[in-house]
Amino acid sequence: xxxxxxxxxxxxxxxxxxxxxxxxxxxxxxxxxxxxxxxxxxxxxxxxxxxxxxxxxxxxxxxxxxxxxxxxxxxxxxxxxxxxxxxxxxxxxxxxxxxxxxxxxxxxxxxxxxxxxxxxxxxxxxxxxxxxxxxxxxxxxxxxxxxxxxxxxxxxxxxxxxxxxxxxxxxxxxxxxxxxxxxxxxxxxxxxxxxxxxxxxxxxxxxxxxxxxxx
Numbered sequence: 001x002x003x004x005x006x007x008x009x010x011x012x013x014x015x016x017x018x019x020x021x022x023x024x025x026x027x028x029x030x031x032x033x034x035x036x037x038x039x040x041x042x043x044x045x046x047x048x049x050x051x052x053x054x055x056x057x058x059x060x061x062x063x064x065x066x067x068x069x070x071x072x073x074x075x076x077x078x079x080x081x082x083x084x085x086x087x088x089x090x091x092x093x094x095x096x097x098x099x100x101x102x103x104x105x106x107x108x109x110x111x112x113x114x115x116x117x118x119x120x121x122x123x124x125x126x127x128x129x130x131x132x133x134x135x136x137x138x139x140x141x142x143x144x145x146x147x148x149x150x151x152x153x154x155x156x157x158x159x160x161x162x163x164x165x166x167x168x169x170x171x172x173x174x175x176x177x178x179x180x181x182x183x184x185x186x187x188x189x190x191x192x193x194x195x196x197x198x199x200x201x202x203x204x205x206x207x208x209x210x211x212x213x214x215x
Contacts (some may be wrong), residue, residue, distance in 0.1 A: 013070035013093035017100025020107050021062035022047040043112025043145050060116050067120025070097045072199040087176035094121035113191045115151045129162035145206035146197035155185035
Protein backbone atom coordinates (compact mmCIF):
# COMPACT_ATOMS: atom_id res chain seq x y z
CA UNK A 1 0.00 0.00 0.00
CA UNK A 2 1.32 3.44 -0.88
CA UNK A 3 2.95 5.22 2.05
CA UNK A 4 0.57 8.15 1.67
CA UNK A 5 -2.38 5.79 1.97
CA UNK A 6 -0.80 4.23 5.04
CA UNK A 7 -0.35 7.60 6.70
CA UNK A 8 -3.89 8.63 5.78
CA UNK A 9 -5.27 5.35 7.15
CA UNK A 10 -3.42 5.56 10.47
CA UNK A 11 -4.24 9.25 10.90
CA UNK A 12 -7.87 8.47 10.07
CA UNK A 13 -7.85 5.68 12.67
CA UNK A 14 -6.47 8.04 15.31
CA UNK A 15 -9.04 10.74 14.51
CA UNK A 16 -11.87 8.19 14.52
CA UNK A 17 -10.66 6.83 17.87
CA UNK A 18 -10.51 10.39 19.18
CA UNK A 19 -14.25 11.02 18.74
CA UNK A 20 -15.50 11.67 22.33
CA UNK A 21 -18.88 10.01 22.15
CA UNK A 22 -19.46 10.45 25.88
CA UNK A 23 -19.19 14.20 25.55
CA UNK A 24 -21.15 14.33 22.28
CA UNK A 25 -24.07 12.31 23.64
CA UNK A 26 -24.11 14.41 26.82
CA UNK A 27 -24.30 17.65 24.86
CA UNK A 28 -26.89 16.40 22.38
CA UNK A 29 -29.19 15.14 25.12
CA UNK A 30 -28.61 17.81 27.74
CA UNK A 31 -26.93 15.38 30.10
CA UNK A 32 -24.12 15.93 32.60
CA UNK A 33 -20.61 16.19 31.21
CA UNK A 34 -18.97 12.82 32.05
CA UNK A 35 -15.75 14.67 32.80
CA UNK A 36 -17.41 16.40 35.75
CA UNK A 37 -17.88 13.25 37.85
CA UNK A 38 -16.21 9.98 38.77
CA UNK A 39 -12.93 9.41 36.98
CA UNK A 40 -13.36 12.50 34.82
CA UNK A 41 -13.08 10.33 31.70
CA UNK A 42 -15.37 10.32 28.66
CA UNK A 43 -15.76 6.55 28.29
CA UNK A 44 -18.65 4.18 28.85
CA UNK A 45 -18.29 3.64 32.59
CA UNK A 46 -18.28 7.32 33.39
CA UNK A 47 -21.05 7.91 30.85
CA UNK A 48 -23.08 5.30 32.73
CA UNK A 49 -22.63 7.29 35.93
CA UNK A 50 -23.41 10.62 34.29
CA UNK A 51 -26.03 9.75 31.68
CA UNK A 52 -27.78 6.53 32.66
CA UNK A 53 -27.99 3.16 30.97
CA UNK A 54 -29.60 4.00 27.63
CA UNK A 55 -27.38 6.92 26.74
CA UNK A 56 -24.31 5.09 28.03
CA UNK A 57 -25.21 2.20 25.71
CA UNK A 58 -25.09 4.64 22.79
CA UNK A 59 -21.70 5.91 23.99
CA UNK A 60 -20.33 2.38 24.30
CA UNK A 61 -21.62 1.42 20.86
CA UNK A 62 -19.90 4.46 19.38
CA UNK A 63 -16.68 3.67 21.21
CA UNK A 64 -16.73 0.08 19.95
CA UNK A 65 -17.40 1.14 16.37
CA UNK A 66 -14.55 3.64 16.37
CA UNK A 67 -12.27 0.66 16.96
CA UNK A 68 -13.89 -1.76 14.53
CA UNK A 69 -14.52 0.50 11.54
CA UNK A 70 -10.96 1.80 11.04
CA UNK A 71 -9.64 -1.77 11.02
CA UNK A 72 -12.27 -2.89 8.51
CA UNK A 73 -11.60 0.18 6.36
CA UNK A 74 -7.86 -0.52 6.25
CA UNK A 75 -8.52 -4.22 5.55
CA UNK A 76 -10.67 -3.30 2.59
CA UNK A 77 -8.12 -0.76 1.37
CA UNK A 78 -5.25 -3.26 1.62
CA UNK A 79 -7.25 -5.95 -0.16
CA UNK A 80 -8.19 -3.63 -3.00
CA UNK A 81 -4.49 -2.79 -3.45
CA UNK A 82 -3.35 -6.40 -3.19
CA UNK A 83 -1.12 -5.51 -0.25
CA UNK A 84 0.51 -8.54 1.40
CA UNK A 85 1.32 -6.42 4.50
CA UNK A 86 -2.37 -5.80 5.14
CA UNK A 87 -2.25 -7.40 8.61
CA UNK A 88 0.34 -4.86 9.72
CA UNK A 89 -1.80 -1.97 8.52
CA UNK A 90 -4.80 -3.41 10.34
CA UNK A 91 -2.77 -3.60 13.54
CA UNK A 92 -1.51 -0.05 13.05
CA UNK A 93 -5.09 1.18 12.57
CA UNK A 94 -6.22 -0.71 15.68
CA UNK A 95 -3.46 0.69 17.87
CA UNK A 96 -3.90 4.25 16.65
CA UNK A 97 -7.65 4.01 17.26
CA UNK A 98 -7.01 2.98 20.86
CA UNK A 99 -4.46 5.77 21.30
CA UNK A 100 -7.04 8.20 19.95
CA UNK A 101 -9.66 6.98 22.39
CA UNK A 102 -7.36 7.51 25.38
CA UNK A 103 -5.59 10.64 24.09
CA UNK A 104 -8.21 12.46 22.07
CA UNK A 105 -7.13 15.52 20.13
CA UNK A 106 -10.66 16.91 20.60
CA UNK A 107 -10.59 17.00 24.42
CA UNK A 108 -7.07 18.13 25.28
CA UNK A 109 -5.46 14.72 24.65
CA UNK A 110 -7.55 13.08 27.34
CA UNK A 111 -10.39 10.62 26.84
CA UNK A 112 -11.50 7.19 28.00
CA UNK A 113 -9.59 4.11 29.12
CA UNK A 114 -9.57 2.43 25.70
CA UNK A 115 -11.54 -0.65 26.75
CA UNK A 116 -14.54 -0.30 24.43
CA UNK A 117 -12.40 0.84 21.50
CA UNK A 118 -9.93 -1.97 22.16
CA UNK A 119 -12.91 -4.34 22.25
CA UNK A 120 -13.93 -3.00 18.86
CA UNK A 121 -10.50 -3.60 17.35
CA UNK A 122 -10.39 -7.13 18.78
CA UNK A 123 -13.84 -7.78 17.37
CA UNK A 124 -12.38 -7.17 13.91
CA UNK A 125 -8.95 -8.78 14.38
CA UNK A 126 -9.32 -11.57 16.96
CA UNK A 127 -12.95 -12.27 17.88
CA UNK A 128 -12.27 -15.76 19.28
CA UNK A 129 -9.56 -14.51 21.64
CA UNK A 130 -11.84 -11.66 22.65
CA UNK A 131 -14.62 -14.11 23.50
CA UNK A 132 -12.19 -16.14 25.62
CA UNK A 133 -10.91 -13.09 27.53
CA UNK A 134 -14.31 -11.41 28.05
CA UNK A 135 -15.40 -13.62 30.99
CA UNK A 136 -12.51 -12.23 33.06
CA UNK A 137 -13.99 -8.77 32.60
CA UNK A 138 -17.56 -9.61 33.51
CA UNK A 139 -16.87 -12.07 36.35
CA UNK A 140 -14.42 -9.78 38.14
CA UNK A 141 -16.73 -6.78 37.88
CA UNK A 142 -19.62 -8.89 39.15
CA UNK A 143 -17.59 -10.18 42.08
CA UNK A 144 -15.66 -7.04 43.05
CA UNK A 145 -17.58 -4.06 41.57
CA UNK A 146 -14.19 -2.87 40.31
CA UNK A 147 -14.48 -2.05 36.61
CA UNK A 148 -10.78 -1.23 36.39
CA UNK A 149 -9.76 -4.62 37.80
CA UNK A 150 -11.98 -6.45 35.33
CA UNK A 151 -10.63 -4.33 32.49
CA UNK A 152 -6.92 -4.76 33.13
CA UNK A 153 -7.30 -8.47 33.95
CA UNK A 154 -9.17 -9.14 30.72
CA UNK A 155 -6.57 -7.14 28.80
CA UNK A 156 -3.78 -9.14 30.43
CA UNK A 157 -5.51 -12.44 29.65
CA UNK A 158 -6.07 -11.43 26.03
CA UNK A 159 -2.33 -11.39 25.29
CA UNK A 160 -1.44 -15.06 25.99
CA UNK A 161 -4.79 -16.28 24.71
CA UNK A 162 -4.30 -14.63 21.33
CA UNK A 163 -0.61 -15.51 21.01
CA UNK A 164 -1.14 -19.19 21.87
CA UNK A 165 -4.22 -19.50 19.66
CA UNK A 166 -2.40 -17.88 16.74
CA UNK A 167 0.78 -19.93 17.31
CA UNK A 168 -1.05 -23.27 17.15
CA UNK A 169 -3.04 -22.29 14.06
CA UNK A 170 -2.12 -23.96 10.74
CA UNK A 171 -0.28 -20.84 9.56
CA UNK A 172 1.68 -20.34 12.79
CA UNK A 173 2.32 -17.18 14.75
CA UNK A 174 1.83 -14.02 12.72
CA UNK A 175 4.27 -11.28 13.85
CA UNK A 176 1.61 -8.62 13.23
CA UNK A 177 -0.88 -10.44 15.46
CA UNK A 178 1.78 -10.96 18.15
CA UNK A 179 2.55 -7.23 18.06
CA UNK A 180 -1.13 -6.39 18.42
CA UNK A 181 -1.53 -8.91 21.26
CA UNK A 182 1.23 -7.23 23.27
CA UNK A 183 0.91 -3.53 22.47
CA UNK A 184 -2.91 -3.32 22.43
CA UNK A 185 -3.36 -4.49 26.04
CA UNK A 186 -0.29 -2.46 27.08
CA UNK A 187 -2.04 0.70 25.89
CA UNK A 188 -5.07 -0.21 27.98
CA UNK A 189 -2.88 -0.81 31.03
CA UNK A 190 -1.14 2.52 30.46
CA UNK A 191 -4.51 4.28 30.40
CA UNK A 192 -5.32 2.59 33.73
CA UNK A 193 -2.11 3.70 35.47
CA UNK A 194 -3.96 5.75 38.09
CA UNK A 195 -6.46 2.94 38.66
CA UNK A 196 -3.64 0.45 39.15
CA UNK A 197 -2.07 2.73 41.76
CA UNK A 198 -5.39 2.95 43.63
CA UNK A 199 -5.92 -0.81 43.38
CA UNK A 200 -2.49 -1.33 44.91
CA UNK A 201 -3.31 1.14 47.70
CA UNK A 202 -6.80 -0.25 48.27
CA UNK A 203 -8.48 3.06 47.45
CA UNK A 204 -9.95 2.29 44.02
CA UNK A 205 -13.55 3.39 43.42
CA UNK A 206 -16.11 0.59 43.19
CA UNK A 207 -18.97 0.84 40.75
CA UNK A 208 -22.06 1.74 42.74
CA UNK A 209 -25.33 1.40 40.79
CA UNK A 210 -26.87 3.83 43.27
CA UNK A 211 -24.75 6.56 41.66
CA UNK A 212 -26.37 6.13 38.25
CA UNK A 213 -28.31 9.01 36.83
CA UNK A 214 -31.87 8.44 35.66
CA UNK A 215 -32.27 7.69 31.94
